[in-house]
Amino acid sequence: DGGITQSPKYLFRKEGQNVTLSCEQNLNHDAMYWYRQDPGQGLRLIYYSQIVNDFQKGDIAEGYSVSREKKESFPLTVTSAQKNPTAFYLCASRGWAESSYEQYFGPGTRLTVT
Amino acid sequence: GIQVEQSPPDLILQEGANSTLRCNFSDSVNNLQWFHQNPWGQLINLFYIPSGTKQNGRLSATTVATERYSLLYISSSQTTDSGVYFCAVERSNNNNDMRFGAGTRLTVKP
16 A cells, blocks of 8 residues: 555654654655644644655754655664654655545654653 | 634534634735645645635635635534635635635534
8 A cells, every 4th residue: 555654653752762653654745744743732734855865954843854765765863862752653645546646644653752 | 934823623413503703814825725724634635716606515615805804604504514624725826825724623523
């Protein structure tokens, strides 16, 4: 099936540890995104990538890093420099479907840091 | 960056009622999408609608790009319509930068 997978669904870490969230897509989309969602809030853009080996910062990139070595994969690392890492992280990709250029989302990863 | 404002922030309806959700944006846009976030956090695509009107069953959407707003209509609401509805836009510089509004939380009571 075509789609976007994120793993794991739930992730628990101790404060001070870096953690990497996985995002894979088999939709052949060029653009990929990472958003953060806090309880009761909207989605805030962390990073996005328009093409392999290229990415841009969103509004809240501090404390996060990404790589885009393959078209299918866009992992996000939450570093120990991120002050409040506990959140719901959503990955998306974007591409053409008939006449629309749409964004599609994965199921998300809930990260808890204690 | 572009500002995206959604209203109302919260909406409570009785099953069977109709509703209109609004999305205002501060700059000209290339693309606009409406999403529904279900209770498990999954975002479901509803409409890709940078301009014009579309309908899909009980849902329809209209975007008036020149006046910088979009409307999502839900008719004969059902309890399964509950959740958060988001509007997302891309500015007209066409750089794939998609930004979200804060959402409208809809609760449909039986």
